[in-house]
Amino acid sequence: MSNLSPDLAQAGTFMLSAPQQTTDRPALDQIFIEGLVGQTVIGLHETELYHAQPVVIDVHAGVARAHACQTDRIGDTIDYGAVRERLHRLLAEHRFQLLEAFAEAVADIVIHEFGAAWVRVRVVKPRKFDDVTAVGVQIERHAPAVAEHPGRAGAVLRMIGSGMVPHKR
Numbered sequence: 001m002s003n004l005s006p007d008l009a010q011a012g013t014f015m016l017s018a019p020q021q022t023t024d025r026p027a028l029d030q031i032f033i034e035g036l037v038g039q040t041v042i043g044l045h046e047t048e049l050y051h052a053q054p055v056v057i058d059v060h061a062g063v064a065r066a067h068a069c070q071t072d073r074i075g076d077t078i079d080y081g082a083v084r085e086r087l088h089r090l091l092a093e094h095r096f097q098l099l100e101a102f103a104e105a106v107a108d109i110v111i112h113e114f115g116a117a118w119v120r121v122r123v124v125k126p127r128k129f130d131d132v133t134a135v136g137v138q139i140e141r142h143a144p145a146v147a148e149h150p151g152r153a154g155a156v157l158r159m160i161g162s163g164m165v166p167h168k169r
Contacts, residue, residue: 079114
């Protein structure tokens, strides 16, 4: 075997070279917000149902090589200021009980409203219990492939991909 370390092979032990990693996904630039603190009513226990409590949100959003690197225009990337405002609105308006459902809503917003290809969301209740620093959840989601997007845009892209190009009326 060509990938054996000769001295280790003689000792009856061998080391294989690391496999080459391949990926179908393009490299992603990450836009992030860490430590967004807000107040919201969320939880299952009686003590959580009527009074807002602090939550801390971290969001890392991947965009395929942000065009803003060349154009220096905020419109060519994810505006983290706009994401921040949207998250504060979600904190005020949601009716979720579980952090998992809240994190899923954050992921959905970042992917569908802001165009992220990938997102990691962490939602934490700090000092929920006296003997722990924090409890929470972290999720990762990928945007659906273009063919999975409903509506005219997805249909047009599928038509172009099949060789058919729609004409203007």
